[in-house]
Amino acid sequence: MNKLVLLVALPLITAFLLPVINRVSALAGRWSGPLILLITSALGISMWSQLGDSAVAVELGGFRPPLGITLYADQMAILFAVAASLGTLLLWPNTGEDRVRQSTLALILAASGSGLALSGDLFNIYVFYELIAVVSYGLIAAQASSGSYAATMRYLVVSSFGAAMALTGIALVYQATGTLNLAQLAQLAPTHLNNTQGLAAFVLMLIGFGVKAELFPVNTWVPEVYATAPTRISGLLAGVVSKLALLIIVRLLVLVFHQPEALTVMLVLGIMGVITGELAAWRTRDFKRMIAFSSIGQLGIIFIAFAIPGKAGIFAGLAVALHHLVVKPALFLLAERWSGSLSSLAGAAKASPLAAALFILLALSLIGVPPLPGFWAKLLVLVELSEQAQPLYYLGAFVILAGAALEANYLFRVASRFYHPEKAQTPPAAHGIAELATASLLGAALVASVFVLTPLSAQIEGIATRAADAAHYIQTVNPEALP
Amino acid sequence: MDTGLILYTAAFGLILIGSAGIVLSTHLVRIIFGIALLEAGANLLLLLATFREGSPAPIIVGGRVPATMADPVPQALVLTAIVIGVGILALALSLALRVQRAYGTLDIREVRQRLEQDIVDEAGIELPSSSDAPQAMVSRQEGQA
Numbered sequence: 001m002n003k004l005v006l007l008v009a010l011p012l013i014t015a016f017l018l019p020v021i022n023r024v025s026a027l028a029g030r031w032s033g034p035l036i037l038l039i040t041s042a043l044g045i046s047m048w049s050q051l052g053d054s055a056v057a058v059e060l061g062g063f064r065p066p067l068g069i070t071l072y073a074d075q076m077a078i079l080f081a082v083a084a085s086l087g088t089l090l091l092w093p094n095t096g097e098d099r100v101r102q103s104t105l106a107l108i109l110a111a112s113g114s115g116l117a118l119s120g121d122l123f124n125i126y127v128f129y130e131l132i133a134v135v136s137y138g139l140i141a142a143q144a145s146s147g148s149y150a151a152t153m154r155y156l157v158v159s160s161f162g163a164a165m166a167l168t169g170i171a172l173v174y175q176a177t178g179t180l181n182l183a184q185l186a187q188l189a190p191t192h193l194n195n196t197q198g199l200a201a202f203v204l205m206l207i208g209f210g211v212k213a214e215l216f217p218v219n220t221w222v223p224e225v226y227a228t229a230p231t232r233i234s235g236l237l238a239g240v241v242s243k244l245a246l247l248i249i250v251r252l253l254v255l256v257f258h259q260p261e262a263l264t265v266m267l268v269l270g271i272m273g274v275i276t277g278e279l280a281a282w283r284t285r286d287f288k289r290m291i292a293f294s295s296i297g298q299l300g301i302i303f304i305a306f307a308i309p310g311k312a313g314i315f316a317g318l319a320v321a322l323h324h325l326v327v328k329p330a331l332f333l334l335a336e337r338w339s340g341s342l343s344s345l346a347g348a349a350k351a352s353p354l355a356a357a358l359f360i361l362l363a364l365s366l367i368g369v370p371p372l373p374g375f376w377a378k379l380l381v382l383v384e385l386s387e388q389a390q391p392l393y394y395l396g397a398f399v400i401l402a403g404a405a406l407e408a409n410y411l412f413r414v415a416s417r418f419y420h421p422e423k424a425q426t427p428p429a430a431h432g433i434a435e436l437a438t439a440s441l442l443g444a445a446l447v448a449s450v451f452v453l454t455p456l457s458a459q460i461e462g463i464a465t466r467a468a469d470a471a472h473y474i475q476t477v478n479p480e481a482l483p
Numbered sequence: 484m485d486t487g488l489i490l491y492t493a494a495f496g497l498i499l500i501g502s503a504g505i506v507l508s509t510h511l512v513r514i515i516f517g518i519a520l521l522e523a524g525a526n527l528l529l530l531l532a533t534f535r536e537g538s539p540a541p542i543i544v545g546g547r548v549p550a551t552m553a554d555p556v557p558q559a560l561v562l563t564a565i566v567i568g569v570g571i572l573a574l575a576l577s578l579a580l581r582v583q584r585a586y587g588t589l590d591i592r593e594v595r596q597r598l599e600q601d602i603v604d605e606a607g608i609e610l611p612s613s614s615d616a617p618q619a620m621v622s623r624q625e626g627q628a
Contacts, residue, residue: 153582160575341606
């Protein structure tokens, strides 16, 4: 199972060789990046099917933990590693002059995304997380407008603050346990981290890793960055990178932090995220920032879902996360040509009927209209919330429902503009073929999932069950550990 | 006071000063210095995690293992964290330079305003104004006069 390393190593090597390859042959320089991502995606999918119910752990270089670094792969980790590769491939930056540099950054993003998903060591996670942060600064600033520089700067400040908080949390964990290997931490957590210091470490790491996951107080960068970055990069950050950060938080909750207060903190911040995100989206008057704010709201729902204790919460959260992973990049691809104000979109359906139809499909799923998978995902969350029988969880359910009403209001407002009989003075241009094809592919995946919802649901429930099993994680990484 | 306590105070102090600098400063370069201080504090805390005063370096000479070696793991980790921190510091300063060239200012409040204006201009909409906004109040008073 050493193929696991290739998911990280292949894109990383290609990234650093890319300037050289491009010098030898421009054609090879153009296609080697997408080709490698295609290979790693195929590798990941084949590993996924081989893996089944089991999980594997690889000790890099043969060093045993705590000195060595562990890669841990269960189906959830591989799923997100493939999402990182495939997502980067679908949202490959297509620009003219500094193509090589952007391709290099995109490849590093895919590599560190896979690394983040597979890593079984807290410090390794921190390093990959910082790597993702640095390449995303580069990719946002590649827009080379004054706005994108300022937005990147503000993002960098928030993100560096978060990273330092996460590092402080890691220091507290190391101080209490003397290890950063997640499996060993899982063994030591009940005796060493079930106290105030553990809770403080969790809150610090939640804030740190929450920056990328658009968690409530540290998401000020979201509207600015998504409004000024290239739309494909916005789609990548909102769709894929935010889910990778969530994956880390879920792993920490399952393995290390079992305090009920930890879940309460997440629940409250998630509720605040839904309220602020949906209200801001409702008030916004331009398309890009509207979907940026709506993604804050959607990620708030995921945080609320993951705050439900046990396997049920992971199942519901995973469902919403995967749904958002498909829908949000497609919406950002459509925003490529619809970046202007909402009023300038009047009659846009005439110029690009397919894009308008796609938008309506995505919007319906985002709101949660049956039979689309968005309905199923939200229903799962609501059912599990109502079973918790605690006032705060009921509040969460209420906020999600109110948020859905707001979503319906602002998304339908846009949809009605598209079919407005009076055209805007300067109607937006028709969509590029690449954007439309990718968005259609994602839309088709959404529609296809309606027909296989029952097996899909069983599959995701299986992933969640195994991901929630801390004892299995410990056994896989360290077979000698007593159960 | 023993050394450990002084060092812990220093670590948390650096974290506090750095955070306060990021939140309270208005000058971009000062904010970047705040990030540097915050990172220094976090690194120091990580080093202190298994700090034992006077413990020898973890080098095995002639097969003799010292009884209380210093823990090498946090030192290796901190080295990595410092390298990452320096890289980000350089990136932040070069970005600040770009911002300064684009907007002609390093005051974060002005940068925010100009950024908002840029986004709004590109989208072709007007700045959302509230009746309490200073600019709106000024223009209203001018209108009355």
